[in-house]
Amino acid sequence: MAIRIPKPPLPGRRKPPPPAERVNGEVTVKDQAAEVGAGLVGWVDERTGVGGFTKGMLFRKVPKGTNWFYTLGSATMFAFLSQAVTGVILAMYYDPDPSRAYDSVQHITNDVFLGNIVRGMHRWGATVMIVLIFLHMGRVFFFGAYKYPRELNWVIGVVLLVMTLMMGLTGYLLPFDQRSFWATIVAVNLNGTAPVLGPYLADFLRAGPEFGATTLTRFYAMHMLLIPGLIAALIAVHLYLVVKLGTTAPPWLKAKLPEPLEKERV
Amino acid sequence: MADRTETERRPGTGENGAFTSRDGAPNGPQPLPKAKMPGYFEGETITRRALFTGGALAAGGIAGAAIALPAIGFALGPVFDKVEEVWQDAGATTDFSADDYTPKVLTLDTSVGEAGKTTVYIRKGNTSLGERADEFIAISTRCAHLGCPVRWVGPAQRFVCPCHGGVYNARGEVEGGPPVRPLDRFETRVQNGTVQIGPRYSVNSKLEKFSARDPGEPLDGVWQYLYPKRFSVPSA
Numbered sequence: 001m002a003i004r005i006p007k008p009p010l011p012g013r014r015k016p017p018p019p020a021e022r023v024n025g026e027v028t029v030k031d032q033a034a035e036v037g038a039g040l041v042g043w044v045d046e047r048t049g050v051g052g053f054t055k056g057m058l059f060r061k062v063p064k065g066t067n068w069f070y071t072l073g074s075a076t077m078f079a080f081l082s083q084a085v086t087g088v089i090l091a092m093y094y095d096p097d098p099s100r101a102y103d104s105v106q107h108i109t110n111d112v113f114l115g116n117i118v119r120g121m122h123r124w125g126a127t128v129m130i131v132l133i134f135l136h137m138g139r140v141f142f143f144g145a146y147k148y149p150r151e152l153n154w155v156i157g158v159v160l161l162v163m164t165l166m167m168g169l170t171g172y173l174l175p176f177d178q179r180s181f182w183a184t185i186v187a188v189n190l191n192g193t194a195p196v197l198g199p200y201l202a203d204f205l206r207a208g209p210e211f212g213a214t215t216l217t218r219f220y221a222m223h224m225l226l227i228p229g230l231i232a233a234l235i236a237v238h239l240y241l242v243v244k245l246g247t248t249a250p251p252w253l254k255a256k257l258p259e260p261l262e263k264e265r266v
Numbered sequence: 267m268a269d270r271t272e273t274e275r276r277p278g279t280g281e282n283g284a285f286t287s288r289d290g291a292p293n294g295p296q297p298l299p300k301a302k303m304p305g306y307f308e309g310e311t312i313t314r315r316a317l318f319t320g321g322a323l324a325a326g327g328i329a330g331a332a333i334a335l336p337a338i339g340f341a342l343g344p345v346f347d348k349v350e351e352v353w354q355d356a357g358a359t360t361d362f363s364a365d366d367y368t369p370k371v372l373t374l375d376t377s378v379g380e381a382g383k384t385t386v387y388i389r390k391g392n393t394s395l396g397e398r399a400d401e402f403i404a405i406s407t408r409c410a411h412l413g414c415p416v417r418w419v420g421p422a423q424r425f426v427c428p429c430h431g432g433v434y435n436a437r438g439e440v441e442g443g444p445p446v447r448p449l450d451r452f453e454t455r456v457q458n459g460t461v462q463i464g465p466r467y468s469v470n471s472k473l474e475k476f477s478a479r480d481p482g483e484p485l486d487g488v489w490q491y492l493y494p495k496r497f498s499v500p501s502a
Contacts, residue, residue, distance in 0.1 A: 098378040181381055186412040186429070192480035195492040200345050202480050207344040209478065209498040213377035214344070 056243075063249035069143070070247060072136035077235060079129035083167075084232075086122040087224060094174065096220040098213045101176035126168055133161055145248040153241045156234055163231050170223035173216065184219070185211060346497045353455070353462045356388055362402065362461065364390040367418045372452075372463055384408070386452060386463060387418050387425075395437060402461050405438045406450035410468075413481040416449065425449060439471065446484035447471060467502045475502040 045051035062070075093112055095104040108115040137157065140146055146154035173184040188211075192202030207214035249255075256262075305314055356370045367387035375382035387405045391397035405425070407415045414429035424441065425434035433442040438449035448471065453464030466478040470485035477500065479485060483493035495501065 098381060176381075182414060182429075186414065189413040189481045193482040196494065199480060199483065199493055199496045203345045203496055203498050204342060208347065208375075209349055209496060210375045211378065211381065212375045216378075 060243065060246070062247055063253075065250040065253045066247065067250065069139045069250075072132060072139050073242070076129060076132040076136050077239075079125055079132050080164075080231065080235065082125050083122060083129060084228060086118050086125065087228070089118055090122055091224055094220075096174070096217050098176065098216050101174065101216060105175045105177075126171060129164060130168065133164055137161065142251075143248060144251055147248075150241070150245055150248075153238060153245070156238050156241070160231060160234050160238065163227050163234070167223060167227050167231070170219045170227065173219045174223065176216065181211075184215070344498065348500070349498055351465050351500055353464045356386070356404070356454075356461045356463045359390075359402075359456055359459055359461055362388050362390050364392045364399070366420065367405070369418065370463075385415065388454075388461065388463075400456075402454040402456070404452035404454050404463050406452060406466060408450055408481060410440070410445040410447045410449055410481050411443070437473070438469075439473070446482060446489075447479075447486070448473065450478065465500050477502040 041051075090108065093104060093108045093115070095101060105119075108119050110116070140154065140157070169187055172187075173180045188202050188205050191205060192198045194201060203209060205215070205218070206212065207218050303313055303315065354372050356372065357368070362368050367389050369385050369387055371383050372386050373382055374384050385407045387407065389403050391399055391401040391403060393399050397403065407417070407425075409416050409427040409429065409432050411427065411430055411432045414427050416425040416427045416432065416434065418424075419426050423436050425438065427433070427443065427445070431443040432440070432445040434445070434449050435441050438451070440446075440448060448469050450466050450468050452466055455462050455464065468476045468479040468485060470476065470490070476485050476490065477495045479493055479496075483489070485493070
């Protein structure tokens with residue numbers, strides 16, 4: 001019995017590249033150089049198909065009435081990126097050891113070139129990010145952009161909000177001065193007041209029944225590795241859903257009905 | 267091999283792929299009989315594909331758990347790790363009176379330098395307060411509201427918290443403000459004329475002893491069960 005195998009879907013021969021513009025029938029070096037950029041983009045696009053995706057994302061249709069309030073989400077994301085970049089640089093100098101943390105922060109602020117600028121960007125950027133998140137949340141709420149089919153994106157956004165607040169909590173300890181130390185004591189004890197599981201949660205955060213050296217490293221690891229990783233992953237999902245579902249028109253724009261229905265409207 | 271050639275053409279379709287009825291008349295889609303997979307035999311209980319899907323999922327789950335479980339256990343370890351009981355010298359028995367507190371600095375955690383130290387207020391037992399004259403009372407400065415350090419104000423005979431205004435009397439019982447239970451205490455003992463301070467313990471409003479709880483956790487009535495004993499601290 002003969003076994004019939006379908007022909008493999010082999011692509012046809014590649015089309016020959018379009019002939020470069022010629023001057024007097026000769027390809028000049030200038031012509032070749034001019035094509036390098038397009039050639040590179042084409043090379044990557046042919047192997048990844050990223051061109052169609054990028055076009056679809058950047059040139060997608062947005063509703064009439066889209067205005068500056070719609071940029072608050074992107075603004076929040078850029079605040080996060082700014083925090084990530086300055087945070088990575090700060091981590092090059094910061095030392096999460098209880099006996100050296102405070103001194104290393106003083107070193108960053110007073111000795112390192114532009115250290116006070118970068119630390120200030122990280123410190124104020126944290127506040128800016130929280131403010132932007134709430135403005136973005138308010139925009140989504142008042143424009144009704146959380147409604148079907150975007151409920152899941154609202155939920156993801158709330159998780160992102162909570163994780164950003166956790167970033168604030170864990171980052172507050174790192175300068176390791178009196179204020180950050182006692183603020184963390186109070187914050188951990190607040191977590192401990194949750195019934196039944198609270199006491200164990202507090203022990204988990206402190207890595208023991210008393211504030212110790214591992215409390216600082218624990219907060220540091222959560223602040224720079226665990227939570228930012230989760231935030232970055234969730235931002236990706238959040239953005240995917242925004243692109244997939246599109247944005248909503250502002251509530252003051254009425255949907256335009258087809259002509260016969262428009263006449264029936266009283 | 268007869269049913270193999272049968273499945274090669276999509277059931278319910280004619281030669282050119284158009285929908286046909288059994289008698290050949292084109293009258294819309296018919297429910298398709300389920301195609302039999304290659305290797306099917308009569309009376310099989312699980313298909314090869316289902317077995318391999320399940321096997322791959324199980325292998326992936328085991329591999330994931332092999333990474334995740336140790337990592338989670340590593341992070342949660344301190345919750346179940348009981349800290350060692352440490353007894354520290356606080357001073358000679360003659361250093362302390364029954365009428366006023368003497369502050370002493372003790373080390374709660376040796377790994378964090380100055381941050382691991384705390385002030386403890388110590389006095390002799392006072393018979394007028396119903397205490398034995400040969401015992402020593404060591405009051406923790408950790409406020410029972412949220413853990414700020416309280417201060418003994420001698421003239422007022424009160425412990426006062428700087429953060430949210432908690433006030434305690436000379437026995438550490440709540441006089442005012444937000445604290446939910448009296449100030450914690452430390453175990454005390456006397457060895458060779460020296461007062462020694464041991465592990466922390468908490469008390470409810472009747473000064474009954476409980477294993478150390480975190481601040482903000484009341485211990486009266488049903489609350490003692492809602493804030494259970496932790497694995498990391500010694501029993502009272």
